[in-house]
Amino acid sequence: MFHFNSSPRMANCHMFGIQIFLFISVFIQKTWCTDLKKYPMLMPNIHPYKDEFYVCTPIKIVPDKNFYIVGFEPNATMNVAHHMLLFGCSALASFEEYWDCGEMSQSEPDSKLQKATPCAQGSQVVYAWARNAKPLKLPEDVGFLVGKDTPIKYLVLQIHYTKKFPEGQTDNSGLFLLYTQRPQSKLAAVLLLAAGGRIPPKEITHMDVECKINEDKVLHPFAYRTHTHTLGRVVSGYRVTREEGLDHWHLLGKRDPLTPQMFYPVFDQTPIKQGDKIAARCTMNSATRDRYTDVGPTNNDEMCNFYLMYYVEKGTPLEIASCYDVGPPNYYWRNNDDLNNIPEKEASSLY
Incomplete structure (x- = not known):
């Protein structure tokens, strides 16, 4: 705590103390800001070739580290994507860059893409989006734990396209994930x-x-x-x-x-x-x-x-x-x- 004193010596000490306080505050703020990173979880320029098309694309999480997802920034519009789901998985159902993951896909004769569910094991919803929903920032000290000390070893983005695209047109809708390696004291989940x-x-x-x-x-x-x-x-x-x-x-x-x-x-x-x-x-x-x-x-x-x-x-x-x-x-x-x-x-x- 700083105390006001009118003597020159104490005034100098006071100003020095304020400078130190401001330096520490700025340092902490910069550390917290630079600690936060953004990962693009986007479709790899896919071509929805049919109506009511569900497509999935995965990422593998570095296995020997923990990461905490603290925010989600949608990169999509409802005139293109009907909805998006982000799944956490303990095992993948496909190792393709992207695959057909519609619920009815197993019974359809179409064979342009491999057909599989989003996850082979340990499926859980981490985030969901539809109808031009805005970005989401989690409360302070709250994060979704993924990686080393959690069953979530992969993330899978699923997008539902209601209408097929014209020939040659592709899409890279998806999410930007805000994450940090700084441990969060409160672990988030979705029921x-x-x-x-x-x-x-x-x-x-x-x-x-x-x-x-x-x-x-x-x-x-x-x-x-x-x-x-x-x-x-x-x-x-x-x-x-x-x-x-x-x-x-x-x-x-x-x-x-x-x-x-x-x-x-x-x-x-x-x-x-x-x-x-x-x-x-x-x-x-x-x-x-x-x-x-x-x-x-x-x-x-x-x-x-x-x-x-x-x-x-x-x-x-x-x-x-x-x-x-x-x-x-x-x-x-x-x-x-x-x-x-x-x-x-x-x-x-x-x-």
């Missing part, structure tokens, strides 16, 4: 909740999913993201706790999924503990559609996804990376005997 099922024509349909936290972990939620295709109207996610047999539903996030599908700050940062549940609902409106709509990978299908980004202060994130329910007409929150006091109206409306 994906997804519902399957079938949506009848000309109806409002709820697609529900629930996930119980069985691991002895304390999760600190800080961001959420919603994803549907064209029928989605509202996606909501909750932390559900139980006291004396009654469920209490704490809203984590709620959004119109047709707005930019970026990660937004959660509504409630209260830690999620062992025994708590996380529940999500997608409200789908098929009033103008004359056919049934199944959950699937194409733009003519639907999806119901709620992504919760969280960090842990001790130990490692959850071993599970996703929870799925079969969805309508076979599963709803209301026919789950382990849920009660369901906020039917609140969960299905933006207001």
Whole structure:
């Protein structure tokens, strides 16, 4: 601490102290800034040769070092890419520079590219983007650990192109990853909740999913993201706790999924503990559609996804990376005997 004194000698010492303080501050700031690096995770000028094309490209992480991803900068527009997913993998399904990784690709006769899933083992979502979402910077001291001391040995970028490109036209959409080797004290992860099922024509349909936290972990939620295709109207996610047999539903996030599908700050940062549940609902409106709509990978299908980004202060994130329910007409929150006091109206409306 510096104290004001009017004597020349003390004034000189004071100024010298300020200079030292400023030098140290600038040095620290420069060190932190230069410590942050940017890696281009981009498609290698690929040519989407068919409609509803899912393509993957990988990078191998240096095996004897740890890296912490602390931010994501999209390099894509929604008129080109329908959505992007960044997977962490413990093993690759292909060692090609890029490959066809659509969910339906195994049954298609097309053979221009090798067909494989994004990961052979240890698949987990690290980041997701759609609808011109903005860059994401993680909170201070929070990072996704990849490399030596983690199961994530590879990163795989998947992009979904809805329309094929004209002959000769290529694309290098993707992400810029902000990373550092400076250890972060809080490790980040993403938990994906997804519902399957079938949506009848000309109806409002709820697609529900629930996930119980069985691991002895304390999760600190800080961001959420919603994803549907064209029928989605509202996606909501909750932390559900139980006291004396009654469920209490704490809203984590709620959004119109047709707005930019970026990660937004959660509504409630209260830690999620062992025994708590996380529940999500997608409200789908098929009033103008004359056919049934199944959950699937194409733009003519639907999806119901709620992504919760969280960090842990001790130990490692959850071993599970996703929870799925079969969805309508076979599963709803209301026919789950382990849920009660369901906020039917609140969960299905933006207001």
